Amino acid sequence: MLEVLNLGNNQIHDTFPLWLGALSQLRVLILRSNQFHGPIILPQINQSFPMLQIIDLSSNSFMGGLPSNMFENWKAMIDEDKSQSFLHRTLYGPREPQYYQDTVTVMIKGLDRELTKILSIFTIVDVSNNYFQGDIPKSIGILKSLHLLNMLHNSFTGQIPTSLENLAMLESLDLSQNNISGEIPWQLTKLTFLSVLNLSQNHLVGSIPQSKQFLTFTNESFQENPRLCRPPLSKKCKDAEGSPSSAQSERKYDWELMWIGFGVGYGAGVGMLFWTLALWRKGRREFYIFVDGMLALIFTSMAFSK
Known part of the structure; x- marks a missing residue:
């Protein structure tokens, strides 16, 4: 019946505890700031963590790629209708908001925040400050109820997957300090709840989308991408020499x-x-x-x- 497991800020030296996925009621898993290491290897038929809503693997030494089937069984993050109906009952129904009576520290919008009561519809995936590499899995786009996605400071390559457009509830997206290339997908402009975006320190090229939420982001969201152009950056696209679009x-x-x-x-x-x-x-x-x-x-x- 375990719902919250917080092992953060210890000195645990181990690989990813895949067997925890058998805990059918586990909703919050915090492994941040330990000495976890190695790749995350899942079986082809993945039935792990069906109720998981918060997973924090940040500040460890995980490596390798994120398995494409890692997110397929996280039903609590996939079921958008369930989250929205619960939110509607929370705001307009006779019941009080449901919280987990626990305290965890997570990184929200670039800062460590202590959640003294965890709202049961809040969803977080944080894999920042590790050694993950390879492409960001397109399958992450099925997590339609995800609120925060933090992949800061890894070695991800390839392009930003257009499947992120499906994360309709996403409020914060941090892909900074990686090796991501290509253009910023215009599909990201569909994320109308997105209030925090950080794509800095990558190898992005071309034009920054000029619509909707992207008009509210500052220079810091895109800096240190030498071949990126258009506001809020001062560089005009005709000055972005050698960009794929111009070539x-x-x-x-x-x-x-x-x-x-x-x-x-x-x-x-x-x-x-x-x-x-x-x-x-x-x-x-x-x-x-x-x-x-x-x-x-x-x-x-x-x-x-x-």
Whole structure:
């Protein structure tokens, strides 16, 4: 019946305790600031942590990639309708808000916060300050009830998955201090509850989306991405040398010029030939003699080859 397990700020030296996933009522798991290490390896059929709503693995030495099936059984974070209906009852119904009577410290919006009573609809995934690498799993987009996602200070690569657009309840997203590349997906503008965003210190390129929530974020959300442009950064996109968008445009322009030149040259050649045959009688006669000679040579060669 265990619902809250807080082992944070100890000196536990171990790999990820996968067997805790058998606790069918576990909702809060805090392993932050220990000496946990190694990769997180889950079985192909994952049935772990079905009721989990807060998981904090921050400030350890976990490594490797996040398993793509890690989130598939976290039903309490997946069931958006359940969370919204409970929130509606909490705000408008006759019942008092439901809390877990416990105290944990988690990182919220860049700062360590102590939650003296944990609201039962609050959901957090914090894997910051580890050595995770590889792509951010697209499957994280199924956690439709997730409120806070913190992946700060790892070694994630690849692009920001567009599946994050499905995290409709997300309020805080921190992907800073990684090796993420590519452009910022415009789909992130659909996150209307997003109030804190940090994408700084990556390798992002191209234009910052200029709509909805993105207009409220400051320079600090995007700094130290040298090839990123548009407000709130001072760099204009035409100054972002070598960005994929500009390079792609230049290549497209070069191909267009090549085809235009080919078309003009072909048209000019056909036109010159037409006017030569139409207006120059002697040239037309010589051309016909040349064509007849070539055809005779071809047919003669075909005959001897048989």
